[in-house]
Amino acid sequence: xxxxxxxxxxxxxxxxxxxxxxxxxxxxxxxxxxxxxxxxxxxxxxxxxxxxxxxxxxxxxxxxxxxxxxxxxxxxxxxxxxxxxxxxxxxxxxxxxxxxxxxxxxxxxxxxxxxxxxxxxxxxxxxxxxxxxxxxxxxxxxxxxxxxxxxxxxxxxxxxxxxxxxxxxxxxx
Amino acid sequence: xxxxxxxxxxxxxxxxxxxxxxxxxxxxxxxxxxxxxxxxxxxxxxxxxxxxxxxxxxxxxxxxxxxxxxxxxxxxxxxxxxxxxxxxxxxxxxxxxxxxxxxxxxxxxxxxxxxxxxxxxxxxxxxxxxxxxxxxxxxxxxxxxxxxxxxxxxxxxxxxxxxxxxxxxxxxx
Amino acid sequence: xxxxxxxxxxxxxxxxxxxxxxxxxxxxxxxxxxxxxxxxxxxxxxxxxxxxxxxxxxxxxxxxxxxxxxxxxxxxxxxxxxxxxxxxxxxxxxxxxxxxxxxxxxxxxxxxxxxxxxxxxxxxxxxxxxxxxxxxxxxxxxxxxxxxxxxxxxxxxxxxxxxxxxxxxxxxx
Amino acid sequence: xxxxxxxxxxxxxxxxxxxxxxxxxxxxxxxxxxxxxxxxxxxxxxxxxxxxxxxxxxxxxxxxxxxxxxxxxxxxxxxxxxxxxxxxxxxxxxxxxxxxxxxxxxxxxxxxxxxxxxxxxxxxxxxxxxxxxxxxxxxxxxxxxxxxxxxxxxxxxxxxxxxxxxxxxxxxx
Numbered sequence: 308x309x310x311x312x313x314x315x316x317x318x319x320x321x322x323x324x325x326x327x328x329x330x331x332x333x334x335x336x337x338x339x340x341x342x343x344x345x346x347x348x349x350x351x352x353x354x355x356x357x358x359x360x361x362x363x364x365x366x367x368x369x370x371x372x373x374x375x376x377x378x379x380x381x382x383x384x385x386x387x388x389x390x391x392x393x394x395x396x397x398x399x400x401x402x403x404x405x406x407x408x409x410x411x412x413x414x415x416x417x418x419x420x421x422x423x424x425x426x427x428x429x430x431x432x433x434x435x436x437x438x439x440x441x442x443x444x445x446x447x448x449x450x451x452x453x454x455x456x457x458x459x460x461x462x463x464x465x466x467x468x469x470x471x472x473x474x475x476x477x478x479x480x
Numbered sequence: 481x482x483x484x485x486x487x488x489x490x491x492x493x494x495x496x497x498x499x500x501x502x503x504x505x506x507x508x509x510x511x512x513x514x515x516x517x518x519x520x521x522x523x524x525x526x527x528x529x530x531x532x533x534x535x536x537x538x539x540x541x542x543x544x545x546x547x548x549x550x551x552x553x554x555x556x557x558x559x560x561x562x563x564x565x566x567x568x569x570x571x572x573x574x575x576x577x578x579x580x581x582x583x584x585x586x587x588x589x590x591x592x593x594x595x596x597x598x599x600x601x602x603x604x605x606x607x608x609x610x611x612x613x614x615x616x617x618x619x620x621x622x623x624x625x626x627x628x629x630x631x632x633x634x635x636x637x638x639x640x641x642x643x644x645x646x647x648x649x650x651x652x653x
Numbered sequence: 654x655x656x657x658x659x660x661x662x663x664x665x666x667x668x669x670x671x672x673x674x675x676x677x678x679x680x681x682x683x684x685x686x687x688x689x690x691x692x693x694x695x696x697x698x699x700x701x702x703x704x705x706x707x708x709x710x711x712x713x714x715x716x717x718x719x720x721x722x723x724x725x726x727x728x729x730x731x732x733x734x735x736x737x738x739x740x741x742x743x744x745x746x747x748x749x750x751x752x753x754x755x756x757x758x759x760x761x762x763x764x765x766x767x768x769x770x771x772x773x774x775x776x777x778x779x780x781x782x783x784x785x786x787x788x789x790x791x792x793x794x795x796x797x798x799x800x801x802x803x804x805x806x807x808x809x810x811x812x813x814x815x816x817x818x819x820x821x822x823x824x825x826x
Numbered sequence: 827x828x829x830x831x832x833x834x835x836x837x838x839x840x841x842x843x844x845x846x847x848x849x850x851x852x853x854x855x856x857x858x859x860x861x862x863x864x865x866x867x868x869x870x871x872x873x874x875x876x877x878x879x880x881x882x883x884x885x886x887x888x889x890x891x892x893x894x895x896x897x898x899x900x901x902x903x904x905x906x907x908x909x910x911x912x913x914x915x916x917x918x919x920x921x922x923x924x925x926x927x928x929x930x931x932x933x934x935x936x937x938x939x940x941x942x943x944x945x946x947x948x949x950x951x952x953x954x955x956x957x958x959x960x961x962x963x964x965x966x967x968x969x970x971x972x973x974x975x976x977x978x979x980x981x982x983x984x985x986x987x988x989x990x991x992x993x994x995x996x997x998x999x
Binding site for chain 4: 696726
């Protein structure tokens with residue numbers, strides 16, 4: 308299992324797709340977006356669910372946490388059932404977020420990867436993408452890495468997704 | 481857990497979204513599309529993965545089956561971990577497809593729902609949607625229901641998604 | 654040229670795609686969404702651009718109107734240059750909206766089509782689609798037809814997109 | 827009017843969105859995708875329309891050319907009606923493609939911009955994007971620039987979209 312953690316527009320999804328292309332075996336990729344898309348529309352904009360503040364900050368409520376816990380158990384079960392899984396995550400809670408995954412992944416071999424991108428570069432790419440709430444990239448760029456440990460870190464500020472993917476792939480046995 | 485089984489363009493996704501809106505608790509929805517989107521791009525058009533024949537027929541290979549088995553285990557684990565889950569499925573293998581889910585869901589309370597739609601109506605809606613390979617709706621309309629058992633069946637040929645969702649919701653305790 | 658006017662979730666886009674499938678010649682389809690997608694991201698949520706009120710009401714500002722006027726001229730020019738064009742529109746301003754098109758389309762043969770859908774049915778389909786601001790369907794269902802004249806009206810409340818498309822196609826020479 | 831010409835995955839769309847963000851006035855952006863999305867589904871895979879060869883080569887037929895000619899006239903009319911327009915194009919026909927636009931844009935002030943990206947970099951980004959036919963980036967990288975003249979060229983191989991957009995914006999009066 309590979310867990311990619313990085314802020315919005317840091318380039319995680321691109322790296323995940325390149326990893327799927329360069330790794331010899333088939334890997335599944337799931338992200339925070341997979342979970343959010345699975346939730347009821349009402350929860351994406353409610354006190355109990357997920358909220359996007361005008362400055363791009365993301366706030367999640369207790370019902371989100373409950374469903375997320377079950378989601379994490381489910382992805383861990385896929386890994387235990389033999390699937391190679393890449394998780395594309397945003398640890399908004401820093402070490403608390405990582406511990407949620409760690410606990411569920413007990414006994415599963417995991418490569419923890421930090422995907423860094425300088426705040427200004429991520430913010431500019433957020434504008435270029437055009438499909439994200441502006442401000443998320445800047446507000447998350449450093450926050451999500453605080454107190455999180457990694458086996459490996461890549462930085463997309465001056466490296467392409469494919470290059471980062473090859474670096475990560477070299478650490479996958 | 482609710483498993484909706486029906487052919488392409490039979491209206492399963494619309495019913496799932498309406499169910500999420502009318503059921504009092506929050507439910508997660510996952511579909512075959514969730515799994516296919518998680519797979520490597522190369523597997524969506526390879527002998528080992530999934531193939532769309534020109535007439536809309538879908539053929540899946542052994543590597544698809546392996547990842548699908550892990551996916552099913554994972555979704556079952558989410559249900560066991562307390563999440564309410566709607567699965568939006570296309571049982572291309574009929575009873576063999578259903579048995580794969582049944583085995584993984586042992587001990588989980590499941591409402592099996594057949595989503596029927598007359599072949600001609602589904603084919604016309606496929607044209608109206610404009611985002612599907614033309615021919616899938618017609619080739620799957622009857623096929624996916626052969627030999628499959630249900631707790632409940634709805635028919636979208638002359639009923640709206642919301643109406644079908646209310647019928648299903650009345651069977652959820 | 655065919656102009657389809659109807660509220661959000663009344664089924665215009667589905668009818669347009671069915672028309673493209675049943676009409677013998679190739680037709681281009683453009684909609685309000687084409688224009689909105691072409692605008693700067695900042696205009697989609699600003700006083701000068703377009704705004705979605707929490708109840709689904711849409712408000713557009715002066716800069717939107719300026720770009721819209723040029724857009725309408727452009728689409729009219731495509732029709733004059735020989736393209737068969739279907740326009741999928743929401744006449745939020747009723748007769749004022751229609752007059753903007755009429756003026757630009759002077760000399761072009763136009764089939765004006767009203768696409769009706771009962772408010773409750775459109776609102777339920779909006780939930781089933783899951784990709785629209787909830788409330789738009791209900792707030793626009795009647796509003797967009799007030800004071801507008803048509804060569805032909807279809808009602809999707811109890812008719813499928815394909816059926817409506819065939820009715821319209823019979824009026825196209 | 828700004829015409830951006832470059833191969834698939836060279837970064838044109840990202841530059842266009844950044845231009846919309848940094849230019850003081852509102853600009854509309856239209857691309858080849860806008861036209862292709864407006865066409866009947868059947869034309870996207872027919873002899874008369876557009877075809878994607880397995881190696882990513884794009885072939886267009888006579889009916890595509892007819893609709894494209896009307897489309898170009900329409901976009902030119904929008905510019906004449908006062909809209910500021912960015913066109914995001916792929917000159918598969920090289921100078922012949924440019925002449926089609928030049929003829930229609932007679933009298934309109936145009937900034938012709940070449941968006942270059944080294945073939946290997948574009949091909950890697952195509953994999954990272956995951957939503958394009960693999961092979962298009964490599965086959966188009968040089969082809970689309972042969973015999974085309976520009977007021978300005980940018981290269982995304984080692985420059986970000988925002989940086990290229992600022993360079994272009996400095997040439998817009």
